[in-house]
Amino acid sequence: MAPIVPVASVAPVHVSGPKRSSRSVYILLIPGLAWLAVFFLIPLFTLFMTSLQKESASKPGTYVFGIQLSNYANALAEYWPQFLRSFVYAGLATILALAIAYPLAYFIAFKAGNWRSLMLVLVVAPAFASFLLRTYAWKTILADDGVVTSTLNSLHLLPDGRILNTGIAVVAGLTYNFLPFMILPLFASLDRIDYRLIEAGSDLYASPAKVFWRVTWPLSMPGIVAGTLLTFIPAAGDFINAELLGSAKDRMIGNVIQTNFIEFRDYPTASALSFALMAAILILVFGYIRRSGTEDLV
Amino acid sequence: MRWIRKNIIGAIAILVLVYLFIPIAVVIAFSFNKPEGKFNLQWNEFSFNAWTQICGVPGVCQSFLTSVQLGLISTVIATVLGTMIAFALVRYRFRGRSSTNLLIFMPMAAPEVVMGSSLLALFLNLRFPLGTVTVMIAHIMFIISFVVVAVKARLQGMDPKLEEAARDLYAGPAATFRYVTFPLVLPGIIGAALLGFSLSFDDFIISFFNAGTLVTFPIYIWGAAQRGIPPQVNALASLVFISALAIVLGAQLYSWRRRRSLATH
Numbered sequence: 001m002a003p004i005v006p007v008a009s010v011a012p013v014h015v016s017g018p019k020r021s022s023r024s025v026y027i028l029l030i031p032g033l034a035w036l037a038v039f040f041l042i043p044l045f046t047l048f049m050t051s052l053q054k055e056s057a058s059k060p061g062t063y064v065f066g067i068q069l070s071n072y073a074n075a076l077a078e079y080w081p082q083f084l085r086s087f088v089y090a091g092l093a094t095i096l097a098l099a100i101a102y103p104l105a106y107f108i109a110f111k112a113g114n115w116r117s118l119m120l121v122l123v124v125a126p127a128f129a130s131f132l133l134r135t136y137a138w139k140t141i142l143a144d145d146g147v148v149t150s151t152l153n154s155l156h157l158l159p160d161g162r163i164l165n166t167g168i169a170v171v172a173g174l175t176y177n178f179l180p181f182m183i184l185p186l187f188a189s190l191d192r193i194d195y196r197l198i199e200a201g202s203d204l205y206a207s208p209a210k211v212f213w214r215v216t217w218p219l220s221m222p223g224i225v226a227g228t229l230l231t232f233i234p235a236a237g238d239f240i241n242a243e244l245l246g247s248a249k250d251r252m253i254g255n256v257i258q259t260n261f262i263e264f265r266d267y268p269t270a271s272a273l274s275f276a277l278m279a280a281i282l283i284l285v286f287g288y289i290r291r292s293g294t295e296d297l298v
Numbered sequence: 299m300r301w302i303r304k305n306i307i308g309a310i311a312i313l314v315l316v317y318l319f320i321p322i323a324v325v326i327a328f329s330f331n332k333p334e335g336k337f338n339l340q341w342n343e344f345s346f347n348a349w350t351q352i353c354g355v356p357g358v359c360q361s362f363l364t365s366v367q368l369g370l371i372s373t374v375i376a377t378v379l380g381t382m383i384a385f386a387l388v389r390y391r392f393r394g395r396s397s398t399n400l401l402i403f404m405p406m407a408a409p410e411v412v413m414g415s416s417l418l419a420l421f422l423n424l425r426f427p428l429g430t431v432t433v434m435i436a437h438i439m440f441i442i443s444f445v446v447v448a449v450k451a452r453l454q455g456m457d458p459k460l461e462e463a464a465r466d467l468y469a470g471p472a473a474t475f476r477y478v479t480f481p482l483v484l485p486g487i488i489g490a491a492l493l494g495f496s497l498s499f500d501d502f503i504i505s506f507f508n509a510g511t512l513v514t515f516p517i518y519i520w521g522a523a524q525r526g527i528p529p530q531v532n533a534l535a536s537l538v539f540i541s542a543l544a545i546v547l548g549a550q551l552y553s554w555r556r557r558r559s560l561a562t563h
Contacts, residue, residue, distance in 0.1 A: 020390055028386035032379035032442050033401060039439040040405050043416035050419040100314055107311035117554075121546050122315055128542035129322045130535045131500050132519045136527060137321035140328070140339050179318065208303075229407070237409025240502065244523060254411045254503075261415055261507065267422065274415040281409060 044278070051271035063267055075272040079256050083276075086252040089167065089242075090235035093174035097182040097231050098224065100175070105186035105223070106216075110195060123183050135173055135244050142169050142245070165247040173241035181230040189223020190216075225292045233281055253277055322539060329532035336526030348529035352537075355528040361518035362534055368430070368514060369498040372437035377491045379438070380445025381483075387446070388453040405443045413440065414507030421508065428510025436504045441494040448493060452486025496542065 054066030076083065108119045126134065142148055142163040152158050163169050193216065201211035217224075239254030253273060260270035328338050332345035353359035387398065405413065417436050421428060460482065464474040502516035509517055519531055 022390065025386045025390040025392045028382040028390075029392070029398065032383040032446070033398060035379060035439060036401050036405065036442060039417060039420075039435055040408075040413065041401070043413075043420040046420040046423055047412075047416035050423065100317075103307050103310040104314040107307050111308060112311075117550055118547075119311075119315065121543075121550060123318065125539075125543050125546070126318050126322060127500070128496060129325055129539040130516065130519060132502055132516055132523070133325045133527070133532065133535050134321040136519075136523060137324035137328075140324050141320065143339065176317075176321070179314075233407060233409055237411040238503075239411065254409075257411050257415055258506070261418060267419065270415060271419055274412050277409060278412045285407070 044275075047271050047275050050267050051275050053268045053271075055268075061265070068268070071268045071272045072276065075269045076276065078269075079253065079273060082251055082253045082256050083273075083280075085167075085250070086236050086254065086277075087280075089171050089174060089250075089252060090232050090238075092171045093178065093235045094182075094228050094232045096171070096175040097179050098186075098228060101179055101182040101186055101227065105183050105190055108187050109190035109193075110198075120184075120187070123180050123187075127180065131177065132240060132244075135177060135240055138169065138173050138176070138245055139164060142172070164245065165250075167246065167250045169245040170242050170250050170252075173245045174235045174238060177238075177241065178231040178235050181234070182227040185226035185230060186220065186223040189220045189226070193219045221292060225289065229285060229288070233285070236281060237277060325532050326536045326539075329529050329536050331529055331532075333526070333529065338527055338529050338532070345529075348533040352530055352533050355530045357513065357518060358528065358530050358534065361513045361515045364430075364513065365499050365515035368434060368437060369495045372434050372441060372498045373491050373494040376438045376441035376494050377445050377487060380442045380490065380494075381449050381487055383442070383446045384449035384453060387450055402443045402446050405440050406447075410501075410503035411507075414504040417504070418507040428508055429512045432508040432510070433505050433512060433514065436508050437498040437501065440501075440504060441497055444493055444497065445487075445490040448490035449483065449486050452483055452489075456482055492545070499538075 049065075050063070051071055052067050052069065053063040053071075054068045056062045056064045104119075104123070108116055108123075112119050140146070144162050144164060149158070149163050152163070153161060158168070160166050163172070197219065198211060198215055201215045202208070206214065236252075237254050239252060239258050242250050242252040242255050257270050257274050257277070260266045260273070264270075328341075329348050330344055330346065331338055331341055332343040332347060334340070334342040348354075383398070383402070386392070387395070414436070417432070417439075418428075420426075421432050426432065456479075461474055461478055464478040469477065500516060501514075502520060505514050506517055506520065513521070515534070519527060522528065522531065
């Protein structure tokens with residue numbers, strides 16, 4: 001989807017040129033910021049208010065102002081498995097994506113030479129093909145009579161004997177779809193490492209593994225933090241992969257929010273779940289950033 | 299052994315790139331399929347049918363055009379708004395800078411379901427009719443942040459000496475902006491707009507919440523996924539993919555050749 005941004009968002013902010021202070025700056029700022037305030041911040045507030053609404057006594061099926069905190073308790077009591085599953089699936093996909101992305105990002109940053117910009121284009125390019133169609137294509141690739149499934153089956157690696165319509169397919173889809181969001185921040189971070197530091201490690205007779213774990217990995221931490229967040233967050237809220245690749249048993253919280261909002265029109269429940277998801281992700285993100293010590297993400 | 303150790307990362311890197319393109323190969327290949335039954339999931343028979351009659355299925359091209367229009371209008375508005383913010387952030391000192399940065403960062407970090415559902419909650423509470431306008435509002439909202447980041451990066455990477463030189467040569471602020479600053483930032487703005495368009499064109503989750511009865515291309519695909527996606531959809535998506543890739547590779551080639559010719563002079 002938006003692969004250029006992670007690179008830039010982790011770039012150091014250095015001030016170029018003299019800065020002016022003048023009133024005209026607000027003419028530049030206000031239109032865009034107002035748009036974000038009205039159509040991003042205020043909706044979050046409306047979402048919160050909707051999550052507390054109660055059903056109208058005179059007109060069932062419609063909802064009126066209320067402060068019904070029990071909406072949260074009821075929604076979470078009913079849908080905690082999907083909530084938990086979203087975080088487990090997104091967590092697994094993030095770890096897999098990190099393992100897959102690191103070698104590629106490392107190669108582009110240090111070894112690609114003239115091929116570097118071409119390889120970066122190729123990392124971004126899948127986003128030009130429809131997200132939904134690419135996900136749908138995995139249905140063909142992972143089909144029960146396909147090469148992948150039969151190979152893994154002959155090795156007795158699949159507990160259910162199939163991939164499609166299981167959690168494995170959903171995690172595989174999530175890993176694939178959000179991989180560029182992992183690769184680009186990792187690359188940006190690795191690219192900023194002074195390669196002489198890595199060379200110094202081997203000059204001092206550290207084994208390649210030791211150089212990696214003691215020098216490269218810690219220096220790429222900002223990219224790891226940014227990449228894992230940019231993969232985890234959209235994966236936790238996604239409902240496309242679970243819908244197209246999973247079965248009813250693999251539904252994630254996004255599926256529940258979507259059906260409750262659009263099909264059942266149970267706005268308070270859907271809003272409560274949506275707000276809870278946002279809160280859970282925010283808590284997780286801040287805890288994670290504090291632990292990994294990368295505060296300059298924003 | 300040494301050879302393996304030396305090349306293993308390169309081999310993995312190439313495998314990962316191949317992996318990224320496997321589903322796209324499937325999408326393109328199945329645009330040449332003549333599916334047996336409704337679902338275009340199993341290879342049946344080679345056919346140019348979907349390409350020669352690319353609008354042959356009702357609604358496909360209509361939804362495609364809807365997405366193009368939506369993408370163009372949203373991108374233009376968001377690019378203007380985002381570029382203005384980027385200039386303010388790089389060129390001015392002002393109060394509320396960190397809250398501005400936070401407000402720009404948040405839409406990029408928030409899950410799409412949350413943004414889609416919260417906007418829907420707003421429109422429902424205001425009894426605002428869902429459709430083209432609501433989807434456009436949503437698209438502009440999530441594109442702005444990406445434009446700000448992309449243009450900001452370009453502005454920060456610019457050599458301030460170029461503008462100083464213009465001023466030294468007695469160019470006024472307006473002339474400096476028109477003949478020096480703007481042309482230098484333009485590639486960044488164009489890049490941001492292309493990114494914005496591709497985000498808008500491919501957005502499903504946020505659009506789905508706020509579309510009402512409007513059918514964008516991704517919403518068409520979502521609906522079709524239940525009853526079978528016609529190969530025409532694959533053909534259109536392949537067309538988009540190939541033209542976007544051609545544009546980006548062309549731009550790469552152009553800048554590479556320009557750099558080379560500048561280096562030889």
